[in-house]
Structures are given as C-alpha cells and as structure tokens.
Amino acid sequence: MNRVVITGAGTINALGRSVPETLQAMREGQLGIGPLQMRDLDRLSVKIGGQIKNFDPEAYFDRQKLALYDRVTQLTLLASREAITQSGLEITEELSEATGLVLGTAAGGMNTWDDNFRSVYEEGKNRVHPFVVPKLMTNAAASHVSMAHNIKGPSLTVSTACASSNHAIGLAFQMVRSGMAQVMLAGGADAMLTFGGIKAWEGLRVMSKTACRPFSANRSGMVQGEGAGVFVLETYEGAKARGAEILAELIGFYMTSDAGDIVMPNQQGAVRAIRGALRDARLDSQDIGYINAHGTGTAANDKTECAAVMEAFGAHAQALMMSSTKSMHGHLIGGAGAVELLACLMALQDGVIAPTIGYEHPDPECALDVVPNIARQAKVTATLSNAFAFGGMNAVLVLKAI
Amino acid sequence: MSVKNKVIQIIAEQGLLDMADVSLSATLEDLGIDSLGVVESIFAIEEEFDIEVPFNANAPQESEFDISSVATIVSAVETLVAEQT
Numbered sequence: 164m165n166r167v168v169i170t171g172a173g174t175i176n177a178l179g180r181s182v183p184e185t186l187q188a189m190r191e192g193q194l195g196i197g198p199l200q201m202r203d204l205d206r207l208s209v210k211i212g213g214q215i216k217n218f219d220p221e222a223y224f225d226r227q228k229l230a231l232y233d234r235v236t237q238l239t240l241l242a243s244r245e246a247i248t249q250s251g252l253e254i255t256e257e258l259s260e261a262t263g264l265v266l267g268t269a270a271g272g273m274n275t276w277d278d279n280f281r282s283v284y285e286e287g288k289n290r291v292h293p294f295v296v297p298k299l300m301t302n303a304a305a306s307h308v309s310m311a312h313n314i315k316g317p318s319l320t321v322s323t324a325c326a327s328s329n330h331a332i333g334l335a336f337q338m339v340r341s342g343m344a345q346v347m348l349a350g351g352a353d354a355m356l357t358f359g360g361i362k363a364w365e366g367l368r369v370m371s372k373t374a375c376r377p378f379s380a381n382r383s384g385m386v387q388g389e390g391a392g393v394f395v396l397e398t399y400e401g402a403k404a405r406g407a408e409i410l411a412e413l414i415g416f417y418m419t420s421d422a423g424d425i426v427m428p429n430q431q432g433a434v435r436a437i438r439g440a441l442r443d444a445r446l447d448s449q450d451i452g453y454i455n456a457h458g459t460g461t462a463a464n465d466k467t468e469c470a471a472v473m474e475a476f477g478a479h480a481q482a483l484m485m486s487s488t489k490s491m492h493g494h495l496i497g498g499a500g501a502v503e504l505l506a507c508l509m510a511l512q513d514g515v516i517a518p519t520i521g522y523e524h525p526d527p528e529c530a531l532d533v534v535p536n537i538a539r540q541a542k543v544t545a546t547l548s549n550a551f552a553f554g555g556m557n558a559v560l561v562l563k564a565i
Numbered sequence: 566m567s568v569k570n571k572v573i574q575i576i577a578e579q580g581l582l583d584m585a586d587v588s589l590s591a592t593l594e595d596l597g598i599d600s601l602g603v604v605e606s607i608f609a610i611e612e613e614f615d616i617e618v619p620f621n622a623n624a625p626q627e628s629e630f631d632i633s634s635v636a637t638i639v640s641a642v643e644t645l646v647a648e649q650t
C-alpha cells in the first residue's frame with residue numbers, strides 16, 4: 164500500500180481567498196461571519212452568514228466560461244488552482260490518466276436552481292438559459308476542474324450533506340493508497356447562501372440569528388457559510404521523487420452510518436467512526452493532539468460530539484485540544500471538512516491550534532479543552548478531523564506530521 | 566373552533582392521537598412527539614394562525630414560546646394571536 168501525502172492546498176471562504184489568508188485569520192481568531200448581502204433579505208429571519216464578500220467572478224473568469232459556472236464551480240476552480248500551483252505538480256499527458264479527483268458537495272449549483280426557479284415561477288418566464296442543466300448538476304464543479312487541469316483518471320462527486328468533503332478526501336486517500344491513482348485532487352465546496360437555501364435552513368429552526376458559538380453553554384445554533392477547499396494528494400514516493408513540499412501525511416479514514424435519525428446525531432455512530440479512523444491509521448488514541456471538531460454550534464451536535472470524543476478517547480480526551488473553526492467561517496455544509504482540514508495542517512506544520520471563537524460560558528456537557536477564543540501554540544504530531552452529517556453519515560480523517 | 570381546540574387538533578395530528586387523548590397537562594414528550602415533531606407542530610401552528618412563533622430548537626427553554634406542556638403552548642399561541650389583532 165502506498166503512503167499518501169498532501170502536497171497542495173487551496174481555499175476560498177469567508178476568512179480569505181487563499182490558504183495563507185485563511186490560516187492568518189484562523190490564527191488571529193477573526194470572525195468571517197457577518198450581515199448577509201442578498202436580495203429579499205427583509206423576508207428572512209436569519210440575516211447572518213459566512214459570506215465571501217465583494218466577490219467579482221469576472222475578475223477571475225471570462226464571460227463565456229461564466230455562462231457555465233455556478234458560484235460553487237467558481238469557488239471550486241479557484242481553490243483547485245491554488246492547490247495545484249502550490250503543489251508544483253505538472254499534470255503531463257502521461258500523468259493525466261493516473262490523476263483523478265473526488266469532490267464533495269451537498270447542494271451543487273444551488274444559485275442556478277434558485278435563480279431559474281425564480282425566473283419561471285415568480286417572474287412567469289417560459290424560457291430559461293440553455294446551460295441551466297450543465298450549470299446546476301452536482302458534478303459540474305468536479306467536471307470543470309478536470310477540464311481545467313487535464314485530469315483524466317477516476318473522478319466523481321460525492322454528496323453526504325455536511326460530511327461530503329471528508330468522504331471525498333477519504334475516498335481519494337484510499338485511491339492513492341491502493342494504487343488506483345498516483346495523484347488525486349480532493350475536497351469540496353458549497354454555495355448555499357441563496358434566498359431559498361437560507362429559507363430552507365430557517366425552517367428547521369436550528370440556525371442562530373446572532374453567532375456560531377460551538378461548545379458554549381449559550382450557543383444558539385449554526386450559521387451557514389460558503390466556500391471551497393481542495394487538496395492535492397499523492398504518493399509519498401512520488402512527492403519525494405519530484406522534491407515536492409509535503410504538508411502532512413494522510414494516514415487514516417473511516418466512515419459509519421448511524422441508521423438512526425434523519426437529523427439527530429448519534430454518539431455511537433460518531434464513536435465508531437473515530438475508532439475506525441484510528442484503527443485505519445494504526446494509531447493509539449493518545450497519539451492524537453488535536454481534533455478539528457464538527458462543532459456546528461447546535462445544542463444537539465456539540466454535546467453528542469463531546470460525549471463521543473470522551474467515550475472514544477477515555478482519559479486522553481481531557482489532554483487533547485478540540486476546536487471548531489465553524490465559529491469563524493460558518494458551516495460550509497459540503498465544503499466544511501475541506502476548509503476545516505486546513506486547521507489540522509496548521510496544527511501539524513506551524514504548531515498553531517485554531518481557536519473556537521465566540522466562546523462565552525462553559526457547558527458541563529462539553530467539558531473538553533475547546534481552545535476558547537485565542538489560538539494556541541502547541542506541538543502536535545497527529546490530528547483528527549470529524550464530520551457528522553445529517554442523515555447519520557459520519558466520516559473521520561487522520562493526519563500526521565511529516 | 567377555539568384557538569385551544571385548534572392547537573390541540575394540530576398536536577393530536579402530530580402525535581397520531583385522538584383530540585380527546587391530548588390533555589392540557591401533557592408534555593409533547595408524553596404524547597410521543599420528538600424534536601422534529603415539535604418543529605413540525607410549530608410550523609403547522611404558524612400556518613394555521615398566520616403568526617410567527619419565536620422558537621429556536623437549540624434553546625427551547627430560552628425561547629419566548631413555552632413548549633413545556635400543551636397548556637403553555639395553547640396560552641402562548643393565544644397571546645400571539647391576540648397581539649396580531
């Protein structure tokens with residue numbers, strides 16, 4: 164089996180338009196969540212989000228291309244471009260067929276659905292633009308990345324709600340490990356900050372109108388974000404041979420299904436995912452120094468996740484650090500795990516643990532070191548990244564310093 | 566139908582019960598209504614009375630809308646309906 168390393172990372176989200184900008188913001192505990200800018204805001208009761216402000220697609224793409232690019236595709240393409248550039252990888256014709264990609268998204272081209280439903284239902288138009296279907300399809304972003312970078316190997320999109328990115332990265336990891344591909348791009352994106360997207364979440368009554376405060380006793384729910392995160396995964400040998408900078412080694416992945424409730428999290432499903440990932444990584448629980456939590460800021464997720472970590476790690480749960488960067492960039496839904504993996508890279512590479520900001524009052528049901536409000540210097544050699552989706556599908560990744 | 570009876574009807578429907586089996590002192594939990602059922606009942610109440618119910622599933626006890634029993638829900642809805650007119 165091949166060892167699998169990460170040699171490139173790219174992102175765009177409410178905290179920054181690149182990995183360095185995002186990590187800087189995480190280090191400083193910046194808040195990327197703010198008042199939403201969108202039409203019909205007065206008809207929404209939730210008016211905050213982790214929105215990428217003043218984003219001008221025409222600054223990045225020509226108009227002909229934009230006719231085919233939903234916002235989620237635009238964000239994915241930008242993150243992919245940064246990741247490939249950073250990796251220094253040249254996808255030659257020879258490498259092209261041995262390179263693939265797995266991307267995760269929950270909603271795909273939501274903006275395109277929203278705009279065109281409006282046009283046919285509200286405005287009563289009887290005709291829509293001919294590219295609506297190729298623009299909104301869930302795999303559009305992955306397909307455009309493959310075209311932009313000549314990626315001809317195994318490529319697909321996975322959709323498991325809030326765990327989509329972790330599933331995508333985990334599957335890509337397995338493909339490189341097994342030898343199915345030499346190089347894989349992996350990550351995910353979502354751009355659900357549309358009127359309809361927010362309306363739908365409002366209905367569930369789990370959204371906060373004020374802030375995302377994971378693990379805090381006075382937490383009041385989740386806050387939606389948007390953005391993309393993409394990584395370049397390749398074999399350790401390949402990376403070494405071409406002298407690439409290795410950001411971290413991916414050493415474990417596991418996924419479970421709760422088979423329980425369509426929205427309520429399940430402690431046992433989470434525990435099984437964590438234990439499975441540690442087993443896959445051949446690590447003991449005390450090897451983990453930092454966990455990037457799913458940490459949505461809802462009453463149910465945070466207490467269930469803490470209970471799961473306490474059960475899976477035993478006494479070591481009190482020694483490790485666990486933070487939720489959703490407090491800063493919001494919940495990127497299908498893109499969450501990818502952007503959050505950056506916090507794991509920062510912990511392993513720079514020895515900086517991203518904080519859980521907005522933390523005000525300890526909750527006895529979340530009695531772990533959640534790195535409240537201020538980033539911390541600490542040496543960690545292995546990290547875990549949790550994603551527990553609606554629908555009870557869980558995916559956990561394990562990374563190691565190199 | 567009175568506000569009280571309409572609310573009881575909505576709750577009964579959610580719990581798959583007869584209206585007669587929904588006592589004012591019962592909690593939603595007693596009636597077998599889980600968290601998704603609570604959210605769905607509140608949605609039905611909003612639609613029925615054309616009101617906005619202030620309720621966050623993350624902090625039910627802190628919401629202005631008291632769902633601790635059928636009686637508190639009825640009284641909260643009566644207040645909201647009265648405020649509206």
